[in-house]
Amino acid sequence: MWVYIKNLKDYIGKEVELRGWVWRSRSSGKIAFINMRDGTGIVQVVVEASSVDEETFKNARKLRMESSLIVRGTVKSEERAPGGVEIHAKEVIPVQIPTEDFPINKPDHSIDYLMEHRHLWLRSRRQMHILNIRDAVLRAIRKFYWENDFVQVDTPIFTGAIGESAGNLFEIDYFDYGKVYLAQTGQLYLEAACMALGRVFNLGPTFRAEKSKTRRHLIEFWMNEAEVAYFEHEDNLKLQENLVSYIVKYVLENAREHLEALNRDISKLEKIEPPFPRITYTEAVKMLQKKGYDIEWGDDFGGDEETEIAKQFDKPVFVTHYPRKAKAFYMQPDPDNPDVVLCDDLIAPEGYGEIIGASQRIHDYDLLVERLKEFNLPVESYDWYLDLRKFGSVPHSGFGLGVERTIAWIAGLEHIREAIPFPRTLYRVHP
Amino acid sequence: MWVYIKNLKDYIGKEVELRGWVWRSRSSGKIAFINMRDGTGIVQVVVEASSVDEETFKNARKLRMESSLIVRGTVKSEERAPGGVEIHAKEVIPVQIPTEDFPINKPDHSIDYLMEHRHLWLRSRRQMHILNIRDAVLRAIRKFYWENDFVQVDTPIFTGAIGESAGNLFEIDYFDYGKVYLAQTGQLYLEAACMALGRVFNLGPTFRAEKSKTRRHLIEFWMNEAEVAYFEHEDNLKLQENLVSYIVKYVLENAREHLEALNRDISKLEKIEPPFPRITYTEAVKMLQKKGYDIEWGDDFGGDEETEIAKQFDKPVFVTHYPRKAKAFYMQPDPDNPDVVLCDDLIAPEGYGEIIGASQRIHDYDLLVERLKEFNLPVESYDWYLDLRKFGSVPHSGFGLGVERTIAWIAGLEHIREAIPFPRTLYRVHP
Numbered sequence: 001m002w003v004y005i006k007n008l009k010d011y012i013g014k015e016v017e018l019r020g021w022v023w024r025s026r027s028s029g030k031i032a033f034i035n036m037r038d039g040t041g042i043v044q045v046v047v048e049a050s051s052v053d054e055e056t057f058k059n060a061r062k063l064r065m066e067s068s069l070i071v072r073g074t075v076k077s078e079e080r081a082p083g084g085v086e087i088h089a090k091e092v093i094p095v096q097i098p099t100e101d102f103p104i105n106k107p108d109h110s111i112d113y114l115m116e117h118r119h120l121w122l123r124s125r126r127q128m129h130i131l132n133i134r135d136a137v138l139r140a141i142r143k144f145y146w147e148n149d150f151v152q153v154d155t156p157i158f159t160g161a162i163g164e165s166a167g168n169l170f171e172i173d174y175f176d177y178g179k180v181y182l183a184q185t186g187q188l189y190l191e192a193a194c195m196a197l198g199r200v201f202n203l204g205p206t207f208r209a210e211k212s213k214t215r216r217h218l219i220e221f222w223m224n225e226a227e228v229a230y231f232e233h234e235d236n237l238k239l240q241e242n243l244v245s246y247i248v249k250y251v252l253e254n255a256r257e258h259l260e261a262l263n264r265d266i267s268k269l270e271k272i273e274p275p276f277p278r279i280t281y282t283e284a285v286k287m288l289q290k291k292g293y294d295i296e297w298g299d300d301f302g303g304d305e306e307t308e309i310a311k312q313f314d315k316p317v318f319v320t321h322y323p324r325k326a327k328a329f330y331m332q333p334d335p336d337n338p339d340v341v342l343c344d345d346l347i348a349p350e351g352y353g354e355i356i357g358a359s360q361r362i363h364d365y366d367l368l369v370e371r372l373k374e375f376n377l378p379v380e381s382y383d384w385y386l387d388l389r390k391f392g393s394v395p396h397s398g399f400g401l402g403v404e405r406t407i408a409w410i411a412g413l414e415h416i417r418e419a420i421p422f423p424r425t426l427y428r429v430h431p
Numbered sequence: 432m433w434v435y436i437k438n439l440k441d442y443i444g445k446e447v448e449l450r451g452w453v454w455r456s457r458s459s460g461k462i463a464f465i466n467m468r469d470g471t472g473i474v475q476v477v478v479e480a481s482s483v484d485e486e487t488f489k490n491a492r493k494l495r496m497e498s499s500l501i502v503r504g505t506v507k508s509e510e511r512a513p514g515g516v517e518i519h520a521k522e523v524i525p526v527q528i529p530t531e532d533f534p535i536n537k538p539d540h541s542i543d544y545l546m547e548h549r550h551l552w553l554r555s556r557r558q559m560h561i562l563n564i565r566d567a568v569l570r571a572i573r574k575f576y577w578e579n580d581f582v583q584v585d586t587p588i589f590t591g592a593i594g595e596s597a598g599n600l601f602e603i604d605y606f607d608y609g610k611v612y613l614a615q616t617g618q619l620y621l622e623a624a625c626m627a628l629g630r631v632f633n634l635g636p637t638f639r640a641e642k643s644k645t646r647r648h649l650i651e652f653w654m655n656e657a658e659v660a661y662f663e664h665e666d667n668l669k670l671q672e673n674l675v676s677y678i679v680k681y682v683l684e685n686a687r688e689h690l691e692a693l694n695r696d697i698s699k700l701e702k703i704e705p706p707f708p709r710i711t712y713t714e715a716v717k718m719l720q721k722k723g724y725d726i727e728w729g730d731d732f733g734g735d736e737e738t739e740i741a742k743q744f745d746k747p748v749f750v751t752h753y754p755r756k757a758k759a760f761y762m763q764p765d766p767d768n769p770d771v772v773l774c775d776d777l778i779a780p781e782g783y784g785e786i787i788g789a790s791q792r793i794h795d796y797d798l799l800v801e802r803l804k805e806f807n808l809p810v811e812s813y814d815w816y817l818d819l820r821k822f823g824s825v826p827h828s829g830f831g832l833g834v835e836r837t838i839a840w841i842a843g844l845e846h847i848r849e850a851i852p853f854p855r856t857l858y859r860v861h862p
Contacts, residue, residue: 392453
């Protein structure tokens with residue numbers, strides 16, 4: 001019976017069939033050891049010349065790294081082994097033995113080389129752990145929304161409207177229609193949907209034609225956005241801190257072994273629970289100026305400034321009330337000070353940067369038209385978006401969470417490119 | 432306390448606050464009735480002149496369709512009402528009252544008009560039910576894979592490799608790199624990932640620049656693909672019938688009221704359980720020829736032929752073993768007859784057409800190179816895909832499920848465009 005390695009502990013004393021690949025192998029005259037992987041775990045297979053036929057023992061010695069193979073044998077309890085078991089083989093059937101060395105076989109390949117071999121690099125232990133953490137983060141996001149009565153509304157990629165700003169858009173020829181853009185955000189569509197369904201979210205790929213090559217940027221990345229009718233700034237902050245805390249807790253509970261395998265400092269993640277600290281943009285600027293940063297009220301923060309702000313706290317920190325002119329056109333002004341808007345950026349600890357951008361949205365028709373003009377955006381392209389302010393407009397708020405930045409922070413990755421299976425960066429779309 | 436309408440039955444006798452929109456309203460001299468919606472349900476609000484202040488009663492009478500409003504009042508049990516409750520209002524606070532009639536207010540708007548107003552059409556009851564069924568289908572897909580130990584691997588949209596065929600691709604300028612394509616499928620990437628993780632799936636948007644305007648086609652649609660290392664044709668069929676049966680059962684259990692509201696014939700869905708019937712392509716051609724269809728062995732099926740095949744069964748039917756030349760280059764030949772391949776299309780009942788395309792993939796390096804040449808595809812673009820056959824190649828199989836077609840079938844929709852929040856068709860990318 002075919003069994004996955006992660007389930008072997010339920011089969012102690014039984015005969016099983018494993019299907020997988022050679023992780024590492026070694027042999028001496030009378031015994032061969034195959035560390036076998038199958039995508040769910042690694043187990044040691046012991047092949048003794050005295051207990052298998054000659055053919056099987058010959059096969060076992062012939063295997064090399066990443067050979068594919070089927071093993072039939074008995075599961076034995078072995079306390080010293082990582083999963084608590086090992087396999088005593090009766091049959092070893094090679095499926096395919098590579099004629100060349102597996103390309104990912106040294107500890108010091110360059111990052112360019114690894115990226116060029118991403119299709120094979122994924123088989124490495126570290127990447128397997130990261131992909132499992134990614135999977136857990138994605139599960140957590142969905143479960144959070146399911147438990148909180150949100151409806152998934154998938155927003156379109158092809159869009160005529162400009163979400164955030166006219167720069168950084170990929171254009172495409174759409175039949176006779178002419179140019180359309182790849183969505184930078186699904187927010188505008190979620191705003192329409194939350195008026196129909198109350199609480200909505202999306203989760204999917206997003207595109208920014210940004211010429212950035214920092215460790216925090218991808219050209220194609222996954223974003224989770226949420227939008228809630230009748231939510232104001234304060235509700236929005238609470239939703240965000242609950243979501244982020246839920247994700248961290250879920251990963252700690254369901255993918256802890258993968259965090260441990262990456263040597264992530266788990267004690268830092270265990271501190272992540274609501275409420276999160278908050279500072280206003282204005283307070284942050286003053287703090288940065290005191291520390292000698294060359295920044296003035298009105299400037300946006302760069303990576304260094306974000307890291308400096310994050311350093312003050314051991315939880316993610318909300319920076320709120322940015323200057324109106326530094327943020328997108330749709331943000332609701334603060335009634336107490338219309339030069340700033342009811343928005344927040346959530347900055348992750350440990351230098352991982354902004355993981356959420358959020359705001360209450362303008363719900364007044366006239367004010368929104370005024371802002372579109374102030375930002376030199378073509379009012380006519382926003383006809384349907386303006387309709388939402390004509391027919392039963394309500395205060396509403398939402399945010400977008402960068403999935404790969406969240407994964408990079410939780411997994412403790414140096415560079416965001418490891419947080420997605422096939423990263424697209426400025427110079428890479430292959431494989 | 433703010434409560435959603437769907438939860439009102441837990442608050443009988445209590446005071447609550449509702450936030451939503453006017454669905455319908457009517458009033459006489461001393462009493463006003465507001466059917467109020469909030470995205471989670473509809474409830475009747477009774478406003479009696481004698482029990483509210485003059486201002487509130489005046490407000491209540493002023494409200495029109497899709498006005499936004501906040502209501503405070505007491506929840507009363509009312510057996511004749513749809514949710515079993517109604518609200519006796521104490522306060523009615525208009526949030527915004529439209530100055531124009533709500534555009535979606537007649538039973539006979541043209542489909543073009545409705546599509547042009549999709550952002551408002553979403554608020555209609557029918558669309559709300561469909562979006563909830565969509566949400567349930569998406570949950571079901573994920574839960575199925577979670578329960579079956581699959582890892583989510585998000586495949587890239589920007590791709591240099593051609594998935595299925597060179598036609599029907601959207602091109603994009605990627606910085607200095609040159610042209611890249613929008614993915615038609617993530618299969619090739621999932622094949623790489625299943626060699627790393629065993630069982631993998633994706634779920635996301637897909638793009639086909641097809642000039643089709645049938646009721647079964649979208650330009651941008653969602654697809655769920657799965658790929659399993661060491662799975663052969665037979666395992667693949669079982670996985671598909673289990674997935675599809677799981678989805679239908681989940682929707683019946685978790686979104687039944689939405690199906691009922693659409694007058695879906697639920698008895699037809701209750702029959703959907705494994706095993707599904709199977710016929711070979713060759714048998715299907717013979718059957719169609721007998722019925723007078725002008726089709727020859729080697730031709731692909733069109734919509735009419737699919738519908739005819741589906742009519743013979745009350746479950747989805749697998750059509751297997753298509754001619755090699757009618758299918759994609761990567762499909763494994765049948766060892767018993769190399770003119771056909773180990774593939775299947777799963778055709779939904781009731782004329783909803785193909786919902787899954789599937790196959791065992793070629794795992795032999797030389798055969799795959801031969802096929803690439805036979806299909807005139809540039810072998811050098813598939814370098815990394817060929818690597819998978821050089822380093823521990825194993826038999827593997829997978830499939831792609833069209834999410835909107837599956838939703839259209841389960842919800843009983845005439846046209847696929849209602850199965851996605853913001854459909855992109857040949858002539859429509861707005862709103």
